[in-house]
Amino acid sequence: MNQKEQLMLLLCYVPGIGGRKTDYVLNLVSSVEELKEKYDQVCTNLKLEKSIVQNFRIIMNNFNIEETILKYKEKNVMIITKENNLYPQSLKEIYDPPPVLFCKGNIELFQNNTLAIVGARKATWYGKNIAKEMGEYLSVSGFTVASGMARGIDASAHTGALRGKGSSIGVLGCGLDIIYPRQNQEIYSTMEENGLLISAYPLGTQPVAAHFPARNRIISGLSKGVIVVEAEERSGALITADFAMEQGRDVFAVPGNINSMLSRGTNKLIREGAIAVTSYPDILEEYNFQSQRSEGKNVISDVINLSDVEENILKNLQGQMVSLEYLLLTTGIGISELLANLITLEIKGLIKKAGNQMYQPLGKVDF
Numbered sequence: 001m002n003q004k005e006q007l008m009l010l011l012c013y014v015p016g017i018g019g020r021k022t023d024y025v026l027n028l029v030s031s032v033e034e035l036k037e038k039y040d041q042v043c044t045n046l047k048l049e050k051s052i053v054q055n056f057r058i059i060m061n062n063f064n065i066e067e068t069i070l071k072y073k074e075k076n077v078m079i080i081t082k083e084n085n086l087y088p089q090s091l092k093e094i095y096d097p098p099p100v101l102f103c104k105g106n107i108e109l110f111q112n113n114t115l116a117i118v119g120a121r122k123a124t125w126y127g128k129n130i131a132k133e134m135g136e137y138l139s140v141s142g143f144t145v146a147s148g149m150a151r152g153i154d155a156s157a158h159t160g161a162l163r164g165k166g167s168s169i170g171v172l173g174c175g176l177d178i179i180y181p182r183q184n185q186e187i188y189s190t191m192e193e194n195g196l197l198i199s200a201y202p203l204g205t206q207p208v209a210a211h212f213p214a215r216n217r218i219i220s221g222l223s224k225g226v227i228v229v230e231a232e233e234r235s236g237a238l239i240t241a242d243f244a245m246e247q248g249r250d251v252f253a254v255p256g257n258i259n260s261m262l263s264r265g266t267n268k269l270i271r272e273g274a275i276a277v278t279s280y281p282d283i284l285e286e287y288n289f290q291s292q293r294s295e296g297k298n299v300i301s302d303v304i305n306l307s308d309v310e311e312n313i314l315k316n317l318q319g320q321m322v323s324l325e326y327l328l329l330t331t332g333i334g335i336s337e338l339l340a341n342l343i344t345l346e347i348k349g350l351i352k353k354a355g356n357q358m359y360q361p362l363g364k365v366d367f
Helices: 004-011 019-028 032-037 037-046 050-062 065-074 107-111 127-140 153-161 180-196 213-224 235-246 261-273 280-284 307-315 325-330 335-347
Strands: 078-081 100-105 114-118 145-147 168-172 194-197 227-228 250-253 349-351 358-361
Touching: 004 032, 004 065, 004 307, 019 037, 032 037, 032 050, 037 078, 050 280, 065 078, 078 145, 100 107, 107 168, 107 194, 114 127, 114 153, 114 213, 114 235, 127 145, 127 153, 145 153, 145 213, 153 168, 153 180, 168 180, 168 213, 180 194, 180 358, 213 235, 235 250, 250 261, 261 335, 307 325, 307 335, 325 335, 325 358, 335 349, 335 358
Parallel strands: 114 145, 114 227, 145 168, 168 194, 227 250
Antiparallel strands: 078 100, 100 194, 349 358
């Protein structure tokens, strides 16, 4: 790490010194030592508040580059600055990119075509299932899937993407030594081994609300396009979509139930010109990208013998949890025959009973 990169590392520890101020400092001084010599002049030119100036001085005077770098090595965290050739080119091209990225995992994923999948934390079963299937489909097809490691849609997209060779990039709004939310610990560990975790924030940084818009800018900046699965009309997912449009990225949205709060955001995006995703190949077609899934892969009906009645039931169950009454109406099958076939499909592991007279599919069936 050269002297300029050491200075960039120091500056990322100072609250109130973002990307643009970092660039301004780098135009005035080129090393930590030179910053110490010209500190008052630099702060005057930056027009920093008094509290920031005082905090900045304390951080600068206590900064030990050797100890800092050693701490990151011990945690298996790589420090990549904008000066480094390993810094992702797509991110470097956006307005005000983060000066430093902290990375844990497979940094070769930066070289892949990337698409982001984002959406609601309090997602429906349908939304989470779509995100997981879509993540797997895109990853098997060769795309890397980026998301924000949050509950709901994010976690489901990462889980699905980790099953494919494209794998996944998780962007955090805190230090890489902090697992947030805690229930994502298993995904976090898998991402360390088989994916990539990145953050613009140094180790020890807590997850606070102000960090998440910046995290969302990184997600969209890394990606060719952003796919919104479920979102309320005012949500972080729509903020990510706005960043994507500002950055010249494609915006996709999965249409949803017009009566659902979680579809208002996605349906609004479609009204405003986002690309509607009605099937997973819709996404690949936008990039003239051929799916690399082998013929017959994940097609359950190829490997499990299904009767005509069973196929009829499964077709009416695709991607959603439905009631027994709904199946009676849509399949046209009598109650006794329907119940018998539902039990058979449960035994085959294709559906499960979810509550009082409710059924949901397990996995995707193509016909």
